[in-house]
Amino acid sequence: MSLATILIVEDDLEMRSMLVRGLREEGLHVESVGTGAQLLERVARCSPDLFIIDIGLPDADGRDVCQALRAQGVGAPVLFLTARDALPDRLSGFSAGGDDYLTKPFAFAELVARLEALLRRAGGEPAVEVGELRVEPRSHAAVCGGVSAGLTPTEFRLLARLAAAPGDVVHRRALVEVAWPHGAIVRENTLDAYIARLRRKLAGLPGAPEIVTVHGVGYCIR
Numbered sequence: 291m292s293l294a295t296i297l298i299v300e301d302d303l304e305m306r307s308m309l310v311r312g313l314r315e316e317g318l319h320v321e322s323v324g325t326g327a328q329l330l331e332r333v334a335r336c337s338p339d340l341f342i343i344d345i346g347l348p349d350a351d352g353r354d355v356c357q358a359l360r361a362q363g364v365g366a367p368v369l370f371l372t373a374r375d376a377l378p379d380r381l382s383g384f385s386a387g388g389d390d391y392l393t394k395p396f397a398f399a400e401l402v403a404r405l406e407a408l409l410r411r412a413g414g415e416p417a418v419e420v421g422e423l424r425v426e427p428r429s430h431a432a433v434c435g436g437v438s439a440g441l442t443p444t445e446f447r448l449l450a451r452l453a454a455a456p457g458d459v460v461h462r463r464a465l466v467e468v469a470w471p472h473g474a475i476v477r478e479n480t481l482d483a484y485i486a487r488l489r490r491k492l493a494g495l496p497g498a499p500e501i502v503t504v505h506g507v508g509y510c511i512r
Contacts, residue, residue, distance in 0.1 A: 294409050294443075297338035298322040299329040299355065300371065301348050305394075309342065312398050313405075317444040317470055326350035330358060338366055340408055345372040345383070353386035360387040367408040371396075406430055406443065420456040420511055422497045425449050435496030444469050449488055452501060452511040461508040485509060 296313060300306040301324045313320045321338070323329050326347050341359070345352035356368050367389040372379065375393040383391045390404050410430055418425040423434040430446050431438045441449060451468045452460055462481060469484065470476050485501055492498040499511050 294339040295319045295321065295336070296340045296342060296405070297329065297332060297336075298342040299324070299326060299347065299352070300342070300344040301325065301346075302344070305344075308398075309401075313402075316402055316442065317447060318405075324348075326352065326355040326358075329355060333359065333362070333364060337364075339412065340366055340405060341368045342405075343368055343370055343388075345370055345374065345379075353383055353388070356383075356386045356388055367412050369401075369404060369408060402442075418450045418453045420453040421499050423453065423492075423495070423499055425453050432491060432495060432498070434492075434498040437495050439491040439495055441491070444484060445488055445491075448484055449511075452509060455510075456499070457510060457512050459504045459508050459510045465508060 296318055298306060298309055298320065300309065300322065303324075306322050306324070310320045310322050321332065321336075323332055326349050329341075329343070341356075343352040343355055347355065352370060352372070356370075359366075359368070368387065369390040369392060370383045370388045371392055371394060372383075373394045380391045389408055392401060392404060410427070417427065421434075423432060425432055425441075425446070427446070427450075430441050430443070432441060432449060433439075448465060448469045451465060466476060466481055469481070485503075489501050492501065501509055501511050503509055
């Protein structure tokens, strides 16, 4: 799966730092700015796959920023962050062109789940198949024998890379680069921990192939 780019506009430096750090740990490419004007300027130079927009910006209402994006023909999903949780506030966010709405304070796991859902709906990558196993980008799931297991973004990238070359040994370094792109530094045993998680999920899928360790080299699926 191609790496999703998320652009955050949030003026609270502590909140922005937390979002950037947490989402990068999830394996996403994250950029951030502090004002609506900076976001619109950045969009002119890049094409993010998803926006996280704080409604209470110092120079603009986040809903107006969203409307400006839509007026420019930008169709990437927008998730609003705000402390306002009244129904009229939520409805106004959707009316401005937003796709989802999360009130502060929020659980980071819920934010990740909402972002995954938005990216799935927006994506169009083909499924990767190996034997009876299908690695589905739209649902971020591994499906086999009529049973489905949900995958995190990092798990998805690892399994999709292995499934794209069934029977071939994929070197550890190659797996780390695809799972944690953009130079992310991970501990030596982090890859092994994620492979163990994938094995547990595949074990629950009838007829799913196995991930085999090739000691000192990497892993393969067969």
